[in-house]
Amino acid sequence: MSGSFPSAVKKLFFREAIARAVGEEMRQNERVFVLGQDVGAFGGSYREFDGLFAEFGSERVRDMPVAEAAMVGIGVGAAAAGYRPIVSITYMDFMMLGFDPLINYGAKLRYKTGGQLTAPVVVKTTAGAKGQGVAHSQCIEAWMMSVPGLKVVAPSTPADAYGLLKAALREDGPIVYVDHKRLFPVAGEVPFSESFVPIGKANVCREGTDITLITHSYMTRVALDAAKLLESVGISAEVVDLRSLALLDISTLGASVQKTGTLLTLEEGQVTCGVGVEVIRRLQELLGLFPAARVGALPAPVSSNRVLEEVCLPDASRVAAVARKLLEKK
C-alpha cells in the first residue's frame, strides 16, 4: 500500500475475517465474549480466533470441555443475563447436543417473557464435508430455519463472513452463524473500514437471464462453477447467494426468478425438507408456478471414503446437467 489513499479493501484469509469481526466487536462492547473448544491459546479449530486470547485473556476467550450442551446452555444463559456470547461449536453435527438450550430456551425467551428478556447469543459453527465422515460432515441448517425466534446466516466469502458476524453480534435474539470447512482455505477482499452485512439480505453474485441458481455457503462456489459450464453451452445463469437462510430475502430472490423464469436450488444438505424446497415454495406463493428443481446431497450419509463422499455431494457438472434438463423441458 502506498500514497496517501489507503486501499478500500484488504485481502484476508477466511479465518482472519472472522477474527477481525469478533475482535472489533469485543473491543467495542465488553459484554461480547467467546466460549468454545480450543478457542483460547490454540486460536480456534480453524485458527479463526487467532490473537483474541492474547488480547482479551481467558476471561473473555474461554476454553470449554467437549460438552456442547453445556457450551450452548451457558451461552444462552449468559445472553439472557445481558452478555453477548459467541459460542463456537466446531462441527455442526454436534449442534444437535445444544438444541435444547438453543431452541427450547434461547429462541423462545423473548416470546415467553413477553419481551422482557432476550438471548442475544451467536452460535458459530462449521458445516460441510471434507473427508471426515458421517458425523462430522453434515449440513443441518435447514432444520434450524423452521424454528420461530431463531435466525440463521451462512457466508460464502471472507467479506460476508466478516460482515455477517459483525451484524450477528448486534442482533437481539439467538442466531446461528454457519461457515464451511472448504471455505477456510479461501482468501478474499474485505472492506478496510468497519462494515456490516445486514441479516436478511441475499447477494446476486453473478447476473444472468435464463435460469436462477439459489444457493448458500460453499455451494455458492459450486454454483458459480456450474454457471461457467452453462455459459459454455450458451445458457446464462444468475447465481444468488442467500447469505441469510432465516430470514429469507424473498424480494431479491423473487426479482431474480421473475427475470429468468426458472429456478434451481443448490445445497450441500439433504433436499428433503431442505433449504431449496422452502425457497421454491415461498417464491411460488409470490410468483405462481414456474419450472424449478432442487439439487443437494444424495439421501445417504456422507462417507469418510473420498470416492463415496464425492458421489454423495453435488458438483458443478451435476448442477449444470440438472439446469440443462430443466430448461429443455420449458
Place this chain on the structure above:
Amino acid sequence: MFYKISVPPVADVEEIRVLEWHGEPGHQFKAGDLVVELETHKAIVEVRAGQDGVLRKVLSNAGNWQQIGLPLAILSDGGTEALPEDLNAMADLAVEFEIT
C-alpha cells in the same frame, strides 16, 4: 544459470501470503538454507533451497499474495549475470518445503 522459486504445491491451498524473506537480493543461499516462509490458512510453509544460489530479485514481497505454482523470486548460480528478460523460460529452483 537462473532459477525461479515458486509457491510449492500445498494441498487444498489456492493462494498463499508471503510471511518473511530470509535474505535480501544479493544474499548467497546454501543448500538447506531457509529462503522464505509462506502463510496458508492454517500453517506456515518453510521453503528451503535445494541447491546453492544467489537471491537476485524478489517478485512477491512480504505481505503479498501469490497463487500456487507462480514465481516468488529469481535466483542465480553467481551474483553477477544480467537478469534475463523472459522469466517464464526459467527453470524452477530445487526446493524442499516443510509445512508446520
